[in-house]
Amino acid sequence: MMRNFHRWVGLVLSLVLFVAALSGTALSVVNVLEAGRAIRPASTQTVADLAARVQVAHPGLEQIRRAPSGQVSAWWFDGGQPGSAVVDPATGRDFSSADPDPVRRWFTEVHRSFFLGDSGRIVAASGAFAMLLLAVSGTILAVRRLGGWKRWIARLRGPLAGRLHTEIARVAVVGLVLSAVTALWMSAETFEILSIDEASIGAAPSPSGRTGFPLREMEALRALPASSLRELSFPAADDPQDVYVLKTDRGVGYVDQGSGKLLGWQGLGFWQRVSETVYMLHTAQGAPVLGIFLGAMALGAAVLSATGVLVWLAGWRNRPRIPANAPAARADTVVMVGSENGSTWGFAATLASALRSAGHRVHVAPMSAFHPSRYPHAQRYLILAATYGDGDAPSSAKGFLGRLGELRVPPSAPVAVLGFGDRGFPSFCGYAHDVDAQIRAIGWR
Ligand SMILES: Cc1cc2nc3c(=O)[nH]c(=O)nc-3n(C[C@H](O)[C@H](O)[C@H](O)COP(=O)(O)O)c2cc1C
Incomplete structure (x- = not known):
């Protein structure tokens, strides 16, 4: 199954x-x-230093983002025109296009x-x-x-x-x-x-109402390594109520543009982590x-x-193809096949054809279909059994041993077992041996 x-x-x-x-x-x-390829911020660089350098290159800076690869990109407005680029954290200058890789x-x-x-x-x-x-x-x-x-x-x-x-x-x-x-x-x-939900915080607590504090001096950003930055969004420089929005790998916060101090902070929750x-x-x-x-x-x-x-x-190519298979009820010879990948069916087909040429009525079936009542005219049974796994039954023989064990009286016609196996496996022809042992145990000739 x-x-x-x-x-x-x-x-x-x-x-x-x-x-x-x-x-x-x-x-x-x-x-x-x-x-x-990514040019990452140096381990000693702070967010304040990174932001200040990029701002020198792009005074209308709106946002800086650090990708998981470490690559830093910036977005700005210059003379009313939006612009963006991957920047070199050491100089703050443009390095390549920030457009997503197609x-x-x-x-x-x-x-x-x-x-x-x-x-x-x-x-x-x-x-x-x-x-x-x-x-x-x-x-x-x-x-x-x-x-x-x-x-x-x-x-x-x-x-x-x-x-x-x-x-x-x-x-x-x-x-x-x-x-x-x-x-x-x-x-x-x-x-x-x-x-x-993504980490977020409510409205910023009242900002100082001032603007223009130098980025490089901002306490909240000087304490942060650039390698922990996710995103820094810049406030409108002429709106004293507007604030910096800072996202790091630990949480989200606001930074006052007039004092450089942290105004609020929300750490990542357990599930966000x-x-x-x-x-x-x-x-x-x-x-x-x-x-x-x-x-x-x-x-x-x-x-x-x-x-x-x-x-x-x-397996599909090796699937059983038995031409002129005699009906089970009329067969004098029953060939039962235990196969996983189909090659044993090929031997069964050759054997059936030879027996048919010798005048026998041959029925070939999977071992899993075995029940003596289906073969009232059987004079001999031939079992061709491969072994799979480590001495296990192949798929077309599933349930055979159980059904054999349930028989009150063994079939009267004699049986022969031929095992197919590979000596490289520890349990060589293990399943055929099990079948043989069970047959002897119930006294089947
Ligand atoms: C995964 C696998 C496990 C096998 N395990 C055994 C084994 O435990 N003992 C054995 O004698 N042969 C084992 N064989 C060999 C097969 O029984 C043998 O190749 C047989 O001819 C396959 O017949 P089939 O193509 O009709 O399934 C194994 C083969 C495979 C591919």
Whole structure:
């Protein structure tokens, strides 16, 4: 059941997961490149010094913002014309355009909503939920396949696509769970299922009524390192009631333009901090090492979607095709197949065709369909059983041992068991051995 669940959730959402994962990888690369290019304020620089330098370059300064990458941008009015630029914090002078990077915007839009507005956001959130379910079900399947938690890093065997799928999954699962949970949190905030307001404060307590205090001397800004700044909005210089609005990574406050003193302060609440941490853990903005890790995990998720589809395609191509299968009620020979990836069905088809040429009426069926009452004319049973996981039943044999155990009387026709396995696994032909032992236990010839 777990395998079917994993397979179908993965297949249905494979395209969504693939696109979301690849765009996530691209965004990580953009973030890391941006962090590499950003000219950050020196660790000793204060907000007062930074603001004063930018103001010298742009007397009509309206706002300074520091991006998570550390890059500082400024917005101003000069001769009635608005202007903006990324600035060099050391000189306050323009460095490059402050227009948002079109490449980043494009990938962000794909990643968040596939350019489909709110419907796309719902699809993206479903993709994140699916990724969480796939990570949990995939972990359970991998533990079963590997033979327990202790063998989590054991060497893998089997066909390449399946091996690659498990190989990547066991490394990427932590990153995938982290990305899925943080994406779900952010979606819940977008759709206001979780409503966490931005930090804000009410009206400023009465300002001094003066203007023109030198920026560089302002007590409230001199105490703050520029690396903690988020945003500083400037007051209208000719309005003594207007104030500076300061946002940092700790909270929001007002600064008097006539005295340079802090007029009010509101720190971030607990949930606002959680929300910011979640945002940082998902986007890794301002944390290039985490960005590289998340980018690699996202690339892993894209490869997982692709290899998952390949594993399914291989199974589909190997699906049972038994021409001229005799009806169960008329068969003298019953061939029962326990297979996971289909190759045992190929052996069963060849065997059935040879028996048919020798004049037998052959019925081929999955072991999971076994019940002696279905084969009133059976003269022999042949069981072809592969082994999966660590000595477990393959999917087309599920429930066989249980049904065998419930039989009061064994079938009268004799049975033979042929195991298909790989000596590289610790439990070589383990399932076929279990079937053999149970057959002997109930006294079936
Ligand atoms: C993930 C995986 C787990 C396997 N576990 C075992 C095992 O525990 N014991 C064994 O003898 N063979 C094991 N095999 C090998 C298969 O039983 C063998 O390749 C068989 O021929 C596959 O048949 P199928 O394609 O019909 O599923 C495993 C193969 C895979 C891919």
